[in-house]
Amino acid sequence: MAATIKSVAEMAGVSIKTVSRVINKEGTVKPDTLKRVEEAITALKYTPNKAARDLASKGASVLGYVYDNPNAYYIIDMQKGILDVCRKNNFELLIHPCDASSKDIAKELVDMVDTAKLAGLILSPPLSEMPDVLGELDDNNINYVRILSGDGAFDSSLPYVLVNDFKAAFDITQHLIKQGHTHIAFIAGDEIHKSTIERFNGYKAALKDANIAFDESLVIKGTYSFETGVKSAETILAMPSHPSAVFACNDEIAAGTLFGARMKGVDVPNDLAIAGFENSPFSRQTFPPLTTASQPTNEIAQHAAASLIQFLRAKKAKLPHENLVHTFVPELVVRASTEKAS
Amino acid sequence: MAATIKSVAEMAGVSIKTVSRVINKEGTVKPDTLKRVEEAITALKYTPNKAARDLASKGASVLGYVYDNPNAYYIIDMQKGILDVCRKNNFELLIHPCDASSKDIAKELVDMVDTAKLAGLILSPPLSEMPDVLGELDDNNINYVRILSGDGAFDSSLPYVLVNDFKAAFDITQHLIKQGHTHIAFIAGDEIHKSTIERFNGYKAALKDANIAFDESLVIKGTYSFETGVKSAETILAMPSHPSAVFACNDEIAAGTLFGARMKGVDVPNDLAIAGFENSPFSRQTFPPLTTASQPTNEIAQHAAASLIQFLRAKKAKLPHENLVHTFVPELVVRASTEKAS
DNA sequence: ATTACAAATGACAGCGTTGTCATTTTGGCT
DNA sequence: AGCCAAAATGACAACGCTGTCATTTGTAAT
Structure with a gap:
């Protein structure tokens, strides 16, 4: 029923690989063919199948936002900020409210990342400030960005956002x-x-x-x-x-x-x-x-999500990346x- | 690196199909083999690859929660309730805050369902009460459950939750x-x-x-x-x-x-x-x-999500389903x- | 034992993409 | 015109799972 890469390819008179190149903006397609493919995509209302993509490219583009915070306004703002960035970058967001005081919280997070094949986590306080949780994540090679309270940069290979x-x-x-x-x-x-x-x-x-x-x-x-x-x-x-x-x-x-x-x-x-x-x-x-x-919660959220995505991209491409840090001072x-x- | 259905099958000495039967609880596996497979799963820390599953079974198990409501507490409660049910049923949740007054809101939703291959939507007021939005969803054969204000059942093939x-x-x-x-x-x-x-x-x-x-x-x-x-x-x-x-x-x-x-x-x-x-x-x-x-927001959310999932299952199995309706009276x-x- | 049928299991082809590598086309030089 | 590298495109195998259908195994009735 729904259009697939194959139907687009047929309509445009090219191979599926070329269509793939177009939707992934690889930039090695002639303007002429590019146009034909794009027209076919529009005509067929084609949208790539996410599952197939994830499967073929190993690993989905999904972030997890983990929080245990009673402040509803804060959470809503954070979610909106993160979502904005996710949408722009073709990432999806899984939200995960949880109980930071639970004994198995670290395991819970690792399992979640595992099961949902998450690309990375965004952590709000107090989770972002709990050494044992972070340690467990590190041990399992999980990528995350932290939002935490502090007033100076520190050493970390992972990105973080500071609130002064x-x-x-x-x-x-x-x-x-x-x-x-x-x-x-x-x-x-x-x-x-x-x-x-x-x-x-x-x-x-x-x-x-x-x-x-x-x-x-x-x-x-x-x-x-x-x-x-x-x-x-x-x-x-x-x-x-x-x-x-x-x-x-x-x-x-x-x-x-x-x-x-x-x-x-x-x-x-x-x-x-x-x-x-x-x-x-x-x-x-x-x-x-x-x-x-x-504090500009929405902005903080955006920075956090953006840093994480940037970090993930750099890591995937095996590029070195600078230490991604932002600091905010509440007014x-x-x-x-x-x-x-x- | 990560375990796949194949490695589990090998370890348990069965075919991958049997492993598939086990993880999907099809119930046609002998207790004896069942145990062997389960042991292998535990030993290898196997978790099914969601992308592959979605691809093979056509269509992911993801619900979308769509809302435009300034009440942060309400939203947080709704999210929690929905999430509970989703987790129990192996569904995922995509949240989608939006602007109900936007002219293209209906199109936005259809696109979203399309792109993310959503199984269904959960709609809060006011979206759940906007005829043109609902009409557009109907036209596109989108499954949804509505939470709305009202005091009597009405005719609908889709589930809904009433708040009196x-x-x-x-x-x-x-x-x-x-x-x-x-x-x-x-x-x-x-x-x-x-x-x-x-x-x-x-x-x-x-x-x-x-x-x-x-x-x-x-x-x-x-x-x-x-x-x-x-x-x-x-x-x-x-x-x-x-x-x-x-x-x-x-x-x-x-x-x-x-x-x-x-x-x-x-x-x-x-x-x-x-x-x-x-x-x-x-x-x-x-x-x-x-x-x-x-009003018991969390409960309302749970009922909504549960009805939708029940509806989706019935639809998939081509079973007839009763009209799923719940009514709540705020106290x-x-x-x-x-x-x-x- | 034999048969008949149900229960349990397996083989294999997809699902819709991307990655790899091979092939064709293009355009600039001699 | 002829050659060559670079650019553009294509063929095809994977990705990890489920669905379909065939096959094997078990069980009860004769």
């Missing part, structure tokens, strides 16, 4: 300090995420930079969740002479903190300033809207939750 | 009425979504049921967005003797309304009760939390945004 949480956290803290706060609480997210550490370090660095003594008692451990924020608000407000500002490790925590403060009748930002991180859509929709840091977004009405 | 927004909206409105409200505004979402219409009808039915005259001036048109909520709040609060309650077509609008009310210093729920729809995670995280209706979730402190 340190710098952004520094900026946010500095912003709070400029608003006159000296007593700033920090609410941490899951420690399995390197971003938590980086943001914490940025926070400390900004304090130091402003000659404000770091006070351990102002640091609250938690997870990247609304509930953490709610509980932390209670804790913070119960402190004798409580902090006048809070830097929450992400918007969800910040929203929870805001909620908790509200419950206690506390005025934000006048009695308590609150800053988040990530620029989730809802950070704009809380009341008051949250000061936060914005400070100031909103009402940290700015006193003037 | 009418009933749920009725329940929400009734809840507001029971709280003593008689002056209830309705904020509509995009009209391209049938859910908007259904929810509107449910709202009207509940009013009628309580002998409250329907007042056209209390209906505000909008889109499923936070901004619509914010603007509507202004409109509503500017009304002479403004409504005491609002039924917003979804949580995002409701959150916006809440935000807008807050801006004006209005007390929710005492001066204005607000109800949403969808039970988005953030409906629990606004202050006060929103009354809403909860009322009462929270502080509509309950006056007692």
Whole structure:
């Protein structure tokens, strides 16, 4: 029923190999024949059979996007960015939400790559920051690109994308300090995420930079969740002479903190300033809207996917390839939750 | 390098066809040989080559999930549900976010099915409710399952999943009425979504049921967005003797309304009760939390995917199949945004 | 035992491409 | 015109599996 390379070849009066050359843009076809073939392709509405292609060329062009992240907005943005690049490069995408805390996660990924014959993986935090998972992937010769939190290049034959949480956290803290706060609480997210550490370090660095003594008692451990924020608000407000500002490790925590403060009748930002991180859509929709840091998720995703594809191509062609690295610095977004009405 | 069906056959001392029978669970293999083959498979870590399989059996086992929906939580839930079923049935999933308002959307989908040799599509609203898109799919003999808003079965040879927004909206409105409200505004979402219409009808039915005259001036048109909520709040609060309650077509609008009310210093729920729809995670995280209706998105997704797969199998085997229909009724979730402190 | 028939297994031809290598065509030089 | 290398094209085997049909093996009834 559907057109095949053979029917196109017959119609154009050439061999199937020539048609193959045309669809693969090998560039060794005379303009004249090229045109005939292209016309035949259009006329027959021919699209190459992917299965046959994959079989003949050994190995499919499918990437896997692996994630364990509760932030739906982040995931959706990542998916869109990756898909864009995949479509442009004739790759397909397999998504794989999973449980990073599962004991067999590494094996699960290896199996998946194996079964689906994946060309490579794209890893989001926290998976991209788990040494044992990465080690297992390395052992099995699996290609992957990582998106992770960090502020400097490191040695790796595989591509990766860095997000400089340190710098952004520094900026946010500095912003709070400029608003006159000296007593700033920090609410941490899951420690399995390197971003938590980086943001914490940025926070400390900004304090130091402003000659404000770091006070351990102002640091609250938690997870990247609304509930953490709610509980932390209670804790913070119960402190004798409580902090006048809070830097929450992400918007969800910040929203929870805001909620908790509200419950206690506390005025934000006048009695308590609150800053988040990530620029989730809802950070704009809380009341008051949250000061936060914005990372270009879609762009990050595109860079990650593009690097991986470039890497795979270089590898296939046995070309040497440069170390593919990109760094992004989330940008400070100031909103009402940290700015006193003037 | 990797094991093939041939190497397994050799090791087990059988023909490749027998191995094929084993991996396809055809069930016509003697227990004895079965065991030998399975051992060989394990020993060699053999996994069938998907491309070869697809090629030989004409047509891959890949479903496409097509959506144009700004609600990230909904999409993530849907994906997870679909993915679960796909994995269980050895199907793969291709996700396809798209723009339903694009003129060529129907063509885009047909092309996609064609190119990726998809076995079928899963359609979310609003795509599942657009006659011209469906018509084009029908014309091209594309198999699909729809998830749509409605309250009764209809004739269709293809499976579909119904969500009874009418009933749920009725329940929400009734809840507001029971709280003593008689002056209830309705904020509509995009009209391209049938859910908007259904929810509107449910709202009207509940009013009628309580002998409250329907007042056209209390209906505000909008889109499923936070901004619509914010603007509507202004409109509503500017009304002479403004409504005491609002039924917003979804949580995002409701959150916006809440935000807008807050801006004006209005007390929710005492001066204005607000109800949403969808039970988005953030409906629990606004202050006060929103009354809403909860739909089991994950389950809906699973049913949709399962019906489609069942349909495809029946079709392939040329078996007659019953009309595969499931109906879900979202459940009322009462929270502080509509309950006056007692 | 023999026959008859069902169950289990195998041989082999595709499926629609790409890769390899052989062949033909082309165009620039003498 | 004649020659040669380079460019263009083609023939054909693989890729790893499934479908079809033929063959062998097992089983129950005579």
